[in-house]
Amino acid sequence: MNEAPTVRPIEILMVEDNPGDVRLTREALKDAKVSNTLHVVEDGAAALDFLYQRGAHDTAPRPDLILLDLNLPKKNGREVLAEIKQDAHLKTIPVVILTTSQAEEDVLRAYSLHANCYITKPADFIQFTKILRTIEEFWLTIVMLPPK
Numbered sequence: 001m002n003e004a005p006t007v008r009p010i011e012i013l014m015v016e017d018n019p020g021d022v023r024l025t026r027e028a029l030k031d032a033k034v035s036n037t038l039h040v041v042e043d044g045a046a047a048l049d050f051l052y053q054r055g056a057h058d059t060a061p062r063p064d065l066i067l068l069d070l071n072l073p074k075k076n077g078r079e080v081l082a083e084i085k086q087d088a089h090l091k092t093i094p095v096v097i098l099t100t101s102q103a104e105e106d107v108l109r110a111y112s113l114h115a116n117c118y119i120t121k122p123a124d125f126i127q128f129t130k131i132l133r134t135i136e137e138f139w140l141t142i143v144m145l146p147p148k
Helices: 019-030 044-051 077-086 104-112 125-142
Strands: 010-015 036-041 065-068 095-099 117-120
Touching: 010 019, 010 044, 019 036, 019 125, 036 044, 044 077, 065 077, 065 125, 077 095, 077 104, 095 125, 104 117
Parallel strands: 010 036, 010 065, 065 095, 095 117
Antiparallel strands: none
């Protein structure tokens, strides 16, 4: 008897200190076409603890995708991105910058640190949801993510 292979959920790490944005992201991904698990940490130091499985995150899964805000407490998103992309084990994880900054220097710096894409969060709820669904469509259904 041939059984269909078990498809594991896509593991997403969201590094975001705004509870409203986290709530909207959870809602947008709730009905995603691809099964996913959203893990949320609120600052850059916690993001690195999650990625390196330290402290309270010692059993954290390796994410398939990271949604990273730039303006974070403790360690900002630029520092987190730089550390991710300098680590041989982590650098293949796609990092989507999802931030309010439209500053050209932030965009250039994120790409120079090897961000996979840069998206500015809209203030409008409907547009924010639309962007999240587009991220979900592209990164979870179209793109082939690297193996773990």
